[in-house]
Amino acid sequence: MAADEGRRGGGPAVLFLHPDLASSGAERLVLDAALALRSRGCRVQIWTPRFDPGAASRRRCRWGVRTAGGWLPRSILGRGCALCAALRMAWLALHVLLLSGESADVFVCDQVSACIPVLRLARTRKKVLFYCHFPDQLLTKRESFIKRIYRAPLDWLEEYTTGMADCILVNSCFTASIFKETFKSLSHVNPDVLYPSLNFNGFDTIISADVANIVPKRRFLFLSINRYEKKKNLVLALEALHDLRSRLDAKEWSEVHLVLAGGYDEAVQENVEYYEELKTLAAKLHVEEQITFLRSFSDEQKIVLLSSCICVLYTPSNEHFGIVPLEAMYMKCPVIAVNSGGPLESIVNNVTGFLCEPCPNEFSAAMEKFVKDPALKRIMGAAGRTRVLEKFSSEAFTEKLYQYIHNLMQ
16 A cells, blocks of 8 residues: 555544554554544554564554664663663654654554653644553563662653553553552543454455364364463463363364464564473473464464364463453354453353363363363354454444544544
């Protein structure tokens, strides 16, 4: 598409600032939000330090993506990621204001709030909407005194700059409660909940590819979709698979297969190390023949896998919201998830899937139900599709987001 297509429409000019257009739920939400506002006539652009247009989900918004600040490091010898992210976003905001020649009525930023005070430097005061996926300071451990000293000013900066936004949105009621508990000085702020939605058109695409072209074809195909990060607790999926073996006879076990599909970036050391750790564990548990590790898969492969699997395993605890359960349920695929965080708001226990304690025997007990009663997938899958259509439609997301932008401009 032409470079100016993102500016089409006579509505307000909305400029998104996002720290890294890589493979994540936050990225997908930003792209969907940009498309949603554009469909309502807004003139939209996305600015980011790093953008890879390779994935289909990113190609959808290629028309409106600009980059700046990519020359700044993402880390220093594998450390200082939070500091580098703050600097990259501050520089990005400075570039947008002083060097880009772009104008905006409303700025929308997410994940990293360090850019907000820079945006306040605009000659004409612009409104800023901040979408909080989860407080950044809770995403890292303080295992040493030096780490606590390093994080202290960054934690203060996050809280202070978040409070400078004109409107704050969060992705779930769970995140709203954590927001209130974490940012003590913002006790007067009550962030609104804007649930992520699905772009149904992408999932309604008919894919003719056979799942056997991706993984071995099995009757009982389980699927995990999550980035290769320790906090996603993919170990739970492997241990549940190992425990499931003791619940099945030899014939049933031979028809079981697990696909660990996840975002993977060779530039991220944790992705590389965790992938190797999982492969080692699979061999130790003697389940490597029943597992396929799929890294950085395409949207087309995801649709094929969701269409073919009997159930999705969603293993992170206290997940902020989690878009995977929505994708699975829309594709009429039940979900087994940990009974905490966002899944409590998206999954109905015993109706669209199962909510379990994060332990292998509970997950494997739920998995066994789908093996013993294959009709369960059809019943729960239908209920899941209905729930997504009623509660998480793109139309509802678009209307609510547009109203927030409209209200900011009044």
